[in-house]
Amino acid sequence: MSQQGSKGMIAQFGYANTLTMARIFLIPVFLIVLLVDWPRYFPSTGLLYQIRPWAAAIVFAVIAATDGVDGYIARSRGEITTFGKIVDPLADKLLVTAALLALIEIGILPAWVALIIIAREFVISGLRMVASAEGLVIAASWYGKIKTLLQVIAIVLFIIMGSAWYRNIDHTAQVWYASVSWFFMGGALLMTIMSMIDYFKNAAKVLVGPWTNVN
Secondary structure (H helix, E strand, O other), X not given: OOHHHHHHHHHXXXXXXXXXXXXXXXXXXXXXXXXXXXXXXXXXXXXXXXXXXXXXXHHHHHHHHHHHHHHHHHHHOOOOOHHHHHHHHHHHHHHXXXXXXXXXXXXXXXXXXXXXXXXXXXXXXXXXXXXXXXXXXXXXOHHHHHHHHHHHHHHHHHHHOOOHHHHHOOHHHHHHHXXXXXXXXXXXXXXXXXXXXXXXXXXXXXXOOOXXXXX
């Protein structure tokens, strides 16, 4: 396919939607960098093992940053579509879920943290579907935006916690770093719960069910 043809397809599909789909397709790249034992296939294996967590953190941060970029593109170019409204939050959920499960896999994050965050996503997704079926659109609140930002920061900090740098610093520095990491993760968990409560509050009319006379 020619370069002009590729640009035409991207323009037709939408630059914002293309970037959103790229975010989804880049999730396996992040998982490969963090989990797969790829450094042993290259020279200077020891160095690559040391920088692998940092590389994974950078890849994750770059992928997460595209969320704000595609949102800006969609608004500035008038590319706000139904597809984007559905797939964009889905891409965010897939990225965060993949990162949390990866951190559990390498033994850095306890499973209960991921359980709370992932369970919230299932609950809100179900609530949104019910609300949509009743003709109610629940807009994303600032709770959710802060939640996502705190989750990204916390995940980056926890990824670096698996690096040789963290293991080699003195105990006091480790305690401080771990405290900061858990501060952000705790904030993310708090906003996760608060955003869920806010969704239920906004969907109160739907939750009473069709068996009542709701105006």
